[in-house]
Amino acid sequence: QVHLVESGGGSAQAAGSLRLSCSASGATYDNPCMAWFRQAPGKAREGIAAIYSENGVTSYANSVAGRFTISQDNAKNTVYLQMDSLEPKDTGTYFCAAPSGRLCWLTDETEYRYWGQGTQVTVSS
Numbered sequence: 190q191v192h193l194v195e196s197g198g199g200s201a202q203a204a205g206s207l208r209l210s211c212s213a214s215g216a217t218y219d220n221p222c223m224a225w226f227r228q229a230p231g232k233a234r235e236g237i238a239a240i241y242s243e244n245g246v247t248s249y250a251n252s253v254a255g256r257f258t259i260s261q262d263n264a265k266n267t268v269y270l271q272m273d274s275l276e277p278k279d280t281g282t283y284f285c286a287a288p289s290g291r292l293c294w295l296t297d298e299t300e301y302r303y304w305g306q307g308t309q310v311t312v313s314s
Contacts, residue, residue, distance in 0.1 A: 190304075191213055195210065195307060196211075199309075200313065201310070202314075209225070210269055224239050225285075225287070226285075226298060227284070229278070235250065236250060236296060239295055241293070253272075257270060259271075272310070280312050287308070
């Protein structure tokens with residue numbers, strides 16, 4: 190079992206920044222990667238960033254590439270999402286997730302077994 194807890198959400202003005210954290214506990218030794226998803230009101234959940242624990246390889250959705258940065262501190266079992274140049278369309282609930290398998294595909298949330306409770310991000314214009 191892996192327990193995930195997000196923090197760092199809140200409100201920001203457009204063009205501002207926020208940093209989210211996801212702390213993992215439990216069987217994290219077997220966790221090959223972590224991902225961030227978000228869900229805007231009335232929309233489907235969207236995978237936006239992933240990072241592999243062993244080599245730090247990252248991937249991003251087109252909607253956030255160049256603005257968001259995912260990083261990790263393996264010693265703290267924590268993954269971060271630095272969000273810069275925020276836009277109102279970034280508003281939503283942000284979740285971190287760990288997969289049941291070995292891959293973190295951003296396009297298939299069914300691959301993820303463990304989810305945090307989510308943290309709200311609101312961006313105003």
